[in-house]
Amino acid sequence: MGSSDTQRREVYEHLLFVRRFEERVLDAYESGGVPELPHLSIGQEAVGVGATYALADDDWIAPSLRTRAPILMRVPLETVTAGMFGTRSGPSSGRTTQHHMGSTEHAILGTTGMVGSHLNAAVGAGLSSRQLGIDRVSMVFFGDGATTRGEFHTALNYAAVEDLPVVFVIENNLWTEETPISEVAAVDDLVDFAGHDLPSVIVDGQDADEVVDVATEAVDRARRGDGPTLIEAKTYRYRPHAEVIQERRPKEELEKWKRRDPVDIYRERLLDHGIADEEWLEEIDESIREEIDEAFAFAAEDPLPDEEAMYHVYKDVEVDRNGGVVR
Template identity: 40%
Template structure:
């Protein structure tokens, strides 16, 4: 039975295009990493695209996204950071959104309300609470959305953030992307059946949804944002996805059951499932889909060329953004 489309055709096509943009960009990232052009490690978003795109579409431009977890590239794209700036940041070049300081795990863009990943997993939710408090104190109706993986919910800092968001009734939406694996530890090792249940002791609304369904994510996060925007406080959402890629490029994944893994790839691919859904409902044609992919491939190619042509930072750049200067008002001393 064909699953209906619950949004208008234009928005549905936008969803598919953005998921494809993440996929094509990441496939090229994988290739460039394999060729040695991108330094460090690369963690790709395969299986998370529907969660990222649905969440991003639910947000207004002035809402904050405080990213967490390891699968972040799709979140950067969903928040509207231009592909050339993301790719240049992956390359460690000055044309990146952080001038090459951040790399793949630490892209941020304050002008676009993207708060970058903190240095350790599970510690980005407290800054999100601070952002929500700041927006409330300024009298805006802006909301802070923050993401975390299933493994990150084991960190005490995550639970501290829930305490303060609830106590101050702040406009924060917590999205837990449960992809079934905290690197190599299965999420079923965690105590709650639904990770959103962590919000219950704080009297927060909670939802556990199919995060591979972009429309379900969009509707659920939109409702949570609307509650927060109207002064009804925080929400915890578990977005259940399947990690369809290794934890990082090079991970041999010996801890996964191969048969279940292959079955998940067939059944829970958010892009392939949504593509078929739109084709069956007559929202898009194969020819339109081919044009869409070709245009995205051209965008990604331009992003790679921009990154390659962008210069590497000078050695002195290592000392930039380390401290706020002048420190503690020294500049006021006579």
């Protein structure tokens, strides 16, 4: 990565922030306090952080259900945290959690519960940039599972035919829920779905510098008007698909990937290159933990949405204000 020491420290801060936030979410979930079911990205942070780092603030991002990094890098922490608790300061004032959230203000396209459904929305954002003559690249993150869906192939094809400014980022964590992607994809490397006319690249998704480099090249290409790129980041999640799902992946596989932890890799690099010292690393960790604690404390006090928030969403609304249960 051809960037300055300051930029590298920034990348590390983002990596650690996402890690600490999700650890805190897991902790809160396990102690019974999060209404939203966590689908954690712990282990995959370098993909979201590195690729988002390559974008300008107003470039569009369409995250997958698991991509937390861009949301945490762009949206105020209190909004995201309140979203998990379904309180009034969350996205849409408590009508939705943060799981599929979008925010026009932060150039984040909301996704839906349907795997792959956001790919064509991201291509549409790229098309609108081109039609309007504005310089806004569109980057879409999705899991390996989405590459078996029709939406992926429609999106790739249309973006390639029209040379749209879109960057496709596959977060290939090798599993689609409890199925190994190798059993359901007709190619070994998912970039092979790109065919001949669409540039594609495989990247080590555990190394944020490498992700920044390939994403920067793809974003530059999109900005020049040379069209889309497909990036396949090989990565792994440390947690089960969602916290209610029993872990069935081989223990040795998980242990192997943990030895290439994205936060550890980056921390060691900063130390080896004299970009940071232990004291700075500890200070950053402490201030991140404090910031997250404050956001959780904020959400704990944040009121539930007004009953009116549920009008035109559910029929015959009844809100139990003590438990916040909507019947």
